[in-house]
Amino acid sequence: MRRMSDRRVSTRIQREVTRLILDRRLRAGAPLPTETELMESLGVSRNSVREALKALQALDIVEIRHGYGTYVGQASLTPFVDGLTFRALARQGDGANGTGGTGALAEMLQVREVLEEGLMRRVAGALSDGDLARLEDVVDRMEEAGLAGRPFPELDRRFHELLYAPLGNALVPQLLGAFWTVFRRVSGVRGWTDDPAPEVTVRRHRDIVVALRAHDAEGARKAMADHFRGIEARAAQESRGVG
DSSP states (O other): OHHHHHHHHHHHHHHHHHHHHHHTTOOTTOBOOOHHHHHHHHTOOHHHHHHHHHHHHHTTSEEEETTTEEEEOOOOSHHHHHHHHHHHHHTTTOSGGGOSSOHHHHHHHHHHHHHHHHTHHHHHHHOOHHHHHHHHHHHHHHHHHHHTTOOOHHHHHHHHHHHHGGGOOTHHHHHHHHHHHHHHHHHHHHTOOSOSOHHHHHHHHHHHHHHHHTTOHHHHHHHHHHHHHHHHHHHHHHHTTOO
């Protein structure tokens, strides 16, 4: 019963601190009341304040700088990334048809696919000639790296960042970056190899650019879908030990 009461107090403090940040419209990095001030204003113990602040820190809502104080956090997607990574790794063996635990990863890829395909029509109408040139340059660099036998995951990531940048939606690159980070983390833990067919990956990205340059939104969407079929197939192969 005491633990339940402690949790309620911690939850109340978290709610009050969050409300304070929102009501005062505090930006990331702004200082927050001290532990003593929170204790006095909320009528709670120091331990309760510290427990609540640690919980908010885990969510990146606050940042605790030891010796300096507590500040408004960045409210990044780091906790989301950590949670998805754990979910994908913890569900080893949950994959359908004995695919060795790619169930959670496959679900995440499906969400990312829906997001990226759904944005294709907007992207097709937003890209300038300069944007297309930058995308083509990244694909050329991917091709050069592949021919030289070098992996190019960061170029792949850069391609997708540039693709959606003209939309001006700050959440899109953050979400895509989160999914990307989780996939790379899981790949690293599982010991998956680099792209087994870099020339195919390059071709799929080039097909997307070619369709966009032709103002063919549906063609670009189909090219993106083809790209994701390749990612999903690779994940399934890797989980079975087929590089």
